[in-house]
Amino acid sequence: xxxxxxxxxxxxxxxxxxxxxxxxxxxxxxxxxxxxxxxxxxxxxxxxxxxxxxxxxxxxxxxxxxxxxxxxxxxxxxxxxxxxxxxxxxxxxxxxxxxxxxxxxxxxxxxxxxxxxxxxxxxxxxxxxxxxxxxxxxxxxxxxxxxxxxxxxxxxxxxxxxxxxxxxxxxxxxxxxxxxxxxxxxxxxxxxxxxxxxxxxxxxxxxxxxxxxxxxxxxxxxxxxxxxxxxxxxxxxxxxxxxxxxxxxxxxxxxxxxxxxxxxxxxxx
Amino acid sequence: xxxxxxxxxxxxxxxxxxxxxxxxxxxxxxxxxxxxxxxxxxxxxxxxxxxxxxxxxxxxxxxxxxxxxxxxxxxxxxxxxxxxxxxxxxxxxxxxxxxxxxxxxxxxxxxxxxxxxxxxxxxxxxxxxxxxxxxxxxxxxxxxxxxxxxxxxxxxxxxxxxxxxxxxxxxxxxxxxxxxxxxxxxxxxxxxxxxxxxxxxxxxxxxxxxxxxxxxxxxxxxxxxxxxxxxxxxxxxxxxxxxxxxxxxxxxxxxxxxxxxxxxxxxxxxxxxxxxxxxxxxxxxxxxxxxxxxxxxxxxxxxxxxx
Numbered sequence: 001x002x003x004x005x006x007x008x009x010x011x012x013x014x015x016x017x018x019x020x021x022x023x024x025x026x027x028x029x030x031x032x033x034x035x036x037x038x039x040x041x042x043x044x045x046x047x048x049x050x051x052x053x054x055x056x057x058x059x060x061x062x063x064x065x066x067x068x069x070x071x072x073x074x075x076x077x078x079x080x081x082x083x084x085x086x087x088x089x090x091x092x093x094x095x096x097x098x099x100x101x102x103x104x105x106x107x108x109x110x111x112x113x114x115x116x117x118x119x120x121x122x123x124x125x126x127x128x129x130x131x132x133x134x135x136x137x138x139x140x141x142x143x144x145x146x147x148x149x150x151x152x153x154x155x156x157x158x159x160x161x162x163x164x165x166x167x168x169x170x171x172x173x174x175x176x177x178x179x180x181x182x183x184x185x186x187x188x189x190x191x192x193x194x195x196x197x198x199x200x201x202x203x204x205x206x207x208x209x210x211x212x213x214x215x216x217x218x219x220x221x222x223x224x225x226x227x228x229x230x231x232x233x234x235x236x237x238x239x240x241x242x243x244x245x246x247x248x249x250x251x252x253x254x255x256x257x258x259x260x261x262x263x264x265x266x267x268x269x
Numbered sequence: 270x271x272x273x274x275x276x277x278x279x280x281x282x283x284x285x286x287x288x289x290x291x292x293x294x295x296x297x298x299x300x301x302x303x304x305x306x307x308x309x310x311x312x313x314x315x316x317x318x319x320x321x322x323x324x325x326x327x328x329x330x331x332x333x334x335x336x337x338x339x340x341x342x343x344x345x346x347x348x349x350x351x352x353x354x355x356x357x358x359x360x361x362x363x364x365x366x367x368x369x370x371x372x373x374x375x376x377x378x379x380x381x382x383x384x385x386x387x388x389x390x391x392x393x394x395x396x397x398x399x400x401x402x403x404x405x406x407x408x409x410x411x412x413x414x415x416x417x418x419x420x421x422x423x424x425x426x427x428x429x430x431x432x433x434x435x436x437x438x439x440x441x442x443x444x445x446x447x448x449x450x451x452x453x454x455x456x457x458x459x460x461x462x463x464x465x466x467x468x469x470x471x472x473x474x475x476x477x478x479x480x481x482x483x484x485x486x487x488x489x490x491x492x493x494x495x496x497x498x499x500x501x502x503x504x505x506x507x508x509x510x511x512x513x514x515x516x517x518x519x520x521x522x523x524x525x526x527x528x529x530x531x532x533x534x535x536x537x538x539x540x541x542x543x544x545x546x547x548x549x550x551x552x553x554x555x556x557x558x559x560x561x562x563x564x565x566x567x568x569x570x571x572x573x574x575x576x
Contacts (some may be wrong), residue, residue, distance in 0.1 A: 015338030016371035031361035032354055100352040103319045104409065107346055108369040110335035227284030266538045269319035 018118065021109050025118040029126070034091050035153060039130050042084040042171070046134035049077030054142030062149035070151045071232035073122045074139045076228055078167045081134065082174055082223075083196065085127050089175035092123050093182030102269045112265045116183075119259070120176060127175045132168030135230070139164055142241065166229035169246065173226055174199070177253045180260035191262060199223030202255035207236075225249040270295055270318060270448055275325035278472075285311045286470035288325065295416070298443045300463030300480070301452035304561050308472040309452040310348075313421045316450075318347050326445050328433040329417055331474060334402060341413030347406040348419045355395025359386055359405050362394060362446040368481050380408040399426030407435070419446040424458060432541055436462045443505045456557035460484065470561040485554035493525040502541050509535055523549075 029035055032266040052077045061070045109115050118209050139153075139160070146152040151267040178195045185191040199222060206218035219240050220226055226249030228234050239245060271293035278286040290359040292510045293299045303309050314320040316327050317336045329337070329344050337343045353362050363377040379391050384404040389397070394405065403426050410418055420439070424432045439462050443449045453459050459466065459480070466483050470475040476483055496502050506515045512526035524532055528549045536543050 016369065020369055020371040023373055024365045027361060027368055028354075028357075029367040031365070032356045033356070034434050097356060099354045100349050102352075103314070103317075103348050104352040104366065105320045105369075107344075107348065108341055110337070110340055152459050233447070268314075268321060 006184045007039035011047075019109075020117040021114045022121060024108070025115075025122045027245050029092065032051065032091075032095065034095070035088065035126075038063035038088040038091075039126065042088075042127075043129050043134045043137070044168075045084065046077040046081030046131070049080055050075060050138030050143070051077075051141035053077070055145040058145040058149045060072070060124050061132045062151045062235070068235065069233040070146050071153055071157070072179040072235050074142050074146070074153060074160070075135050075163050075167055075231050076142070077138050078131070078135060079172070079227070082171060082199070082227070085131070085171040085174045085197050085228075086178045086199065087192065088127065089178030090125055090188060090195065092119050092184040094186060094191050097186040098188055108269050115260070116261055116264055118213045119179065121159040122171045123175050123179055127172040128168040130139045130168075131171035132165055135164040152233065159242070163230055166242065166246065170226050170230040170249075173246075173249055173253050174223075176257055179220060180253070182255075183260040183264050219245075220248060222249050225252070225258055270331075270414065271329050271419075271450060273312070273316070273325070273327040273333075276312065276315060276322050276327050277324045277434045278308070278315060279323045285472055286322075286520075287317070289469060289472065289474045290325075291467045291477050293417075293448055294309065295448040296443055296446050296463070297464040298439045298451060299467060300459035301450060301467050301469070302456060302459050302471040302557065303452075303454065305307075305454055306487050307454075307469045307561070309454075309469065310421055312469070313346070313419055313450075314349060316419060317344065317348060319348075320450060330379075339413070341372065341415065341416055343413070344417040344419060345410035345413055345415035346418075347410045347423055349406070349421070353402070353405065356393055358391050358393055359408075360390040362405065363408060365387060366412055370413055376412055376414070380411050383411060384408040400428060400431050403413060403427055403431070406440070415447070416505055418442050418450070421452045421534045422454070423483075424455070431442055432458065435488060454489075456554050457525055467559060467565065468557070475560055476545045487560055489573065490532070490548060490550045492527065492548050493521065493545060493547045494524060494532055494536075495521045496536065496541055496543050498541050501539075505535055505539060505541075506532065508555045520544075 049074070057073060060066055061068065061073065084161050096105060106112065107117060156163055177189050178191070181195050182191040185194060203221045203223035206214065206221055206224070209215070209217055215238060217237070225240055225245040228239045229246040240248065274290050275288045276286055276290070277284070277288050288564050289312065300414050301309055301312070311320065315322050315331065316334065328335070334340060334344060344454050359381065360377060363380065364374070365373060365515045367377050383385050386401065386408060388403055389401065394402065397405065397470070403423065407420070407423060410420060425437060436458070439449050439451055448452060451462060466476060466478065466480050468483070477486070493501065497520065499522055503515045503522055505522055506513050506522070506527065510526065515522050515526045517523045531541065533546055
């Protein structure tokens with residue numbers, strides 16, 4: 001028995017760094033169908049609906065009856081496509097709990113902070129790129145119809161470039177917000193309903209709140225504060241300035257993420 | 270080597286694991302035995318880190334699992350066979366695990382071959398049978414070629430051939446000098462697989478000894494003897510030694526503390542006719558049930574008294 005013990009050479013423990021954790025999360029992220037689906041839907045809805053809406057509204061926007069700016073339409077699809085960012089962000093967290101995989105994850109990488117950071121980087125990177133590319137494609141397609149009516153926007157026009165990159169930024173932030181909610185709630189349906197309810201339902205209902213107080217509440221809700229940056233000219237003029245709104249949104253995401261990280265490090269998996 | 274010291278886990282007011290201490294040595298298969306709900310899985314999860322002990326400590330090779338630089342190279346674990354996203358293939362599941370610990374990609378194919386899943390490696394895990402899922406879990410445990418292997422209920426859902434495969438594998442891993450810690454609620458299986466047993470019930474250690482010693486101590490045997498002059502024989506037996514106990518009636522006696530030869534010799538010396546002389550070995554399951562039933566009674570009594 002003693003001889004047998006001696007024959008087993010202990011492999012030198014090379015400590016895998018953050019890069020290894022990142023690679024693992026990257027493989028995990030892209031090896032489930034929900035990711036491909038969500039990213040495809042993000043693109044189809046985000047770019048497709050923008051083109052569709054621009055095509056169908058171009059004539060009206062160019063007419064004297066128009067009471068909206070064409071600049072509000074070049075990233076129109078992203079308003080709908082943001083749902084997919086919420087889904088993607090939520091699933092990154094809740095799929096682990098729903099399947100019990102979180103135990104395998106933490107057994108492989110007990111440094112929970114590293115797991116969380118890797119998930120955040122993979123999710124943010126993907127949404128940043130997918131959101132920005134989608135916004136550019138939607139702009140190029142939709143703007144072609146606007147230009148045909150003589151009301152096209154150039155990339156140099158105020159807010160256009162900001163909105164295109166802002167779309168990526170906003171979706172990435174929304175993904176992180178959803179991931180944080182997913183980590184706290186740990187249940188796909190519950191986390192999804194919470195975030196979608198907060199961003200879409202509560203966010204829109206808040207505008208009917210009376211008085212300056214109500215207006216203020218509506219402005220600071222994450223979906224309202226964060227989405228201004230993603231449109232050259234927002235439909236709703238009462239919202240915060242683009243970068244001020246986004247800064248507030250980023251702070252809200254950071255706070256929720258910090259709470260989620262604290263819970264993730266403390267709670268049993 | 271796994272060392273647990275006064276390991277305790279409470280969930281609210283319920284104590285799942287109640288101050289247990291044990292050591293799992295390399296080169297042996299250590300069986301972790303207890304009825305369902307005894308705290309086996311909770312203990313194993315505390316060894317591996319997803320659950321934190323309420324108090325006490327558990328170390329693997331002298332340090333906390335979470336402090337291991339490359340945990341999969343050090344400890345391989347099957348905690349839950351179904352801790353896999355059903356939409357992922359067996360190969361991608363192993364690939365991300367290998368990536369997380371910077372293990373060479375060749376290990377993925379190696380363990381797939383080892384557990385016999387090469388043919389279905391690119392199928393989604395959701396389609397796997399219970400037994401295939403279990404094999405994938407074992408592949409995960411062996412991925413990092415670890416010195417310590419922890420298997421929680423590895424034979425669940427396996428067919429007889431699979432059960433034998435796990436048994437052989439566990440013994441082989443131990444023979445290679447690894448520390449092998451296997452939980453089960455099946456006493457008979459553990460008796461065949463494990464060299465050493467840690468038995469728990471209601472979150473407490475009931476026994477911690479070599480399997481052979483456990484069997485000798487707890488798998489009670491007695492001699493069944495039938496005689497037309499049973500009453501006389503019983504009186505003789507009782508006088509024969511301080512450890513001898515006799516019970517039974519209507520001509521059939523159960524003798525403990527004396528083997529069949531001893532009973533036969535005694536009867537012969539006194540000219541008593543025997544109609545039957547049989548050594549009755551109670552099953553391991555019986556021994557296990559007796560031991561754990563005591564722990565249930567032990568646990569229930571104080572609760573009743575408190576009312």
